[in-house]
Amino acid sequence: MDELSGQLRIVEHELERCNHVLPIGVGLLPFVSKLEKALPVLEKFKPAVVWLFAANDFDDYKTWSARVREVTPRSKVWIQVGSVFAAVAVAKSCRPDVLVIQGIDAGGHGFEKGASIISLLPEVADTLAKHGFGDIPLVASGGIVDGRGAAAALALGAQGVVMGTRFLAAKETIIHPGYRTAVLAATDGGQSTVRAKIFDELRGPNIWPVLYDGRGLVTESYNDHAAGVDIAQIRSLHADALKSEHAGFGESRRATVWAGTGVGLVNRVQPAEDIVTEVRNGAFAALDRMKAKVIRIKAAVWSRIDSSGTASPRVIIQ
Numbered sequence: 076m077d078e079l080s081g082q083l084r085i086v087e088h089e090l091e092r093c094n095h096v097l098p099i100g101v102g103l104l105p106f107v108s109k110l111e112k113a114l115p116v117l118e119k120f121k122p123a124v125v126w127l128f129a130a131n132d133f134d135d136y137k138t139w140s141a142r143v144r145e146v147t148p149r150s151k152v153w154i155q156v157g158s159v160f161a162a163v164a165v166a167k168s169c170r171p172d173v174l175v176i177q178g179i180d181a182g183g184h185g186f187e188k189g190a191s192i193i194s195l196l197p198e199v200a201d202t203l204a205k206h207g208f209g210d211i212p213l214v215a216s217g218g219i220v221d222g223r224g225a226a227a228a229l230a231l232g233a234q235g236v237v238m239g240t241r242f243l244a245a246k247e248t249i250i251h252p253g254y255r256t257a258v259l260a261a262t263d264g265g266q267s268t269v270r271a272k273i274f275d276e277l278r279g280p281n282i283w284p285v286l287y288d289g290r291g292l293v294t295e296s297y298n299d300h301a302a303g304v305d306i307a308q309i310r311s312l313h314a315d316a317l318k319s320e321h322a323g324f325g326e327s328r329r330a331t332v333w334a335g336t337g338v339g340l341v342n343r344v345q346p347a348e349d350i351v352t353e354v355r356n357g358a359f360a361a362l363d364r365m366k367a368k369v370i371r372i373k374a375a376v377w378s379r380i381d382s383s384g385t386a387s388p389r390v391i392i393q
């Protein structure tokens with residue numbers, strides 16, 4: 076919390092408050108963060124968004140969101156979940172201002188069992204509507220790295236998108252240069268990344284709630300685990316690699332590189348502002364192309380109807 080306060084002091088110095096809140100989000104992990112220590116920081120800095128993810132129990136979000144709202148009522152509470160069940164449970168218990176729907180393509184931690192946002196987000200939307208929570212905005216997360224992905228998420232019914240992996244290549248992101256090099260070099264994300272719990276076992280016993288694992292680049296630590304190497308040996312090799320010149324990011328990589336399946340589309344370092352502008356413009360362009368395509372298809376259908384009197388599915392496929 077001291078480190079967080081230090082970072083927020085910098086933000087406070089750099090950015091003007093907007094509607095009394097600091098225009099930035101703060102992410103907290105309830106399973107490991109101490110609520111009583113977090114509250115004074117949130118009360119002092121009043122971030123625009125308090126983002127919660129990974130509680131030991133879905134009910135913990137109820138306590139967290141209620142207490143956060145008490146100390147900073149203007150901050151919005153966003154909660155990230157990875158299943159229809161969790162979305163409904165969290166909507167019922169704390170009515171978050173936004174639900175972030177995380178699909179299985181996401182980099183970093185997420186639900187071990189899951190679906191991609193292509194089926195998850197629409198089912199969440201329909202089920203929430205059925206339970207009377209259709210007014211909670213949904214934001215899509217997992218595998219979105221460019222305007223095409225963002226446009227697809229909007230088409231699925233999302234109000235916005237979250238990107239993690241893409242920002243690993245932002246100039247401002249503070250990561251080890253070897254980490255960034257690995258992200259930029261990776262291709263074919265479905266093959267070069269993997270979801271696994273072993274990544275959380277490397278420094279000692281896994282402390283994450285059982286529901287979660289994480290997606291990262293395939294590493295030697297992962298390969299050893301898959302080959303049945305004893306965990307004590309994997310940990311020892313990992314610890315040695317971290318102390319080496321390349322900090323475990325060298326040729327036979329042992330350090331964890333959290334990244335999503337979209338990693339193959341991330342191939343250059345850019346300022347964060349440029350990433351946001353590029354993705355936004357790319358989404359508009361993709362939506363325009365989609366609209367133009369639909370208009371062309373409709374025109375084709377109508378021209379066939381004009382000549383034959385009926386529209387056949389074959390015409391629609393054309």
Ligand SMILES: Cc1cc2nc3c(=O)[nH]c(=O)nc-3n(C[C@H](O)[C@H](O)[C@H](O)COP(=O)(O)O)c2cc1C
Nearest residue numbers: 128180181182183216217218219238239240333335
């Ligand atoms: C390096 C990395 C670190 C992450 N750390 C967190 C975190 O601390 N808290 C959190 O809620 N999500 C975290 N995430 C997950 C993101 O919230 C988000 O779900 C994910 O990045 C979206 O998928 P994408 O990586 O394909 O864009 C992290 C993701 C990455 C790649």
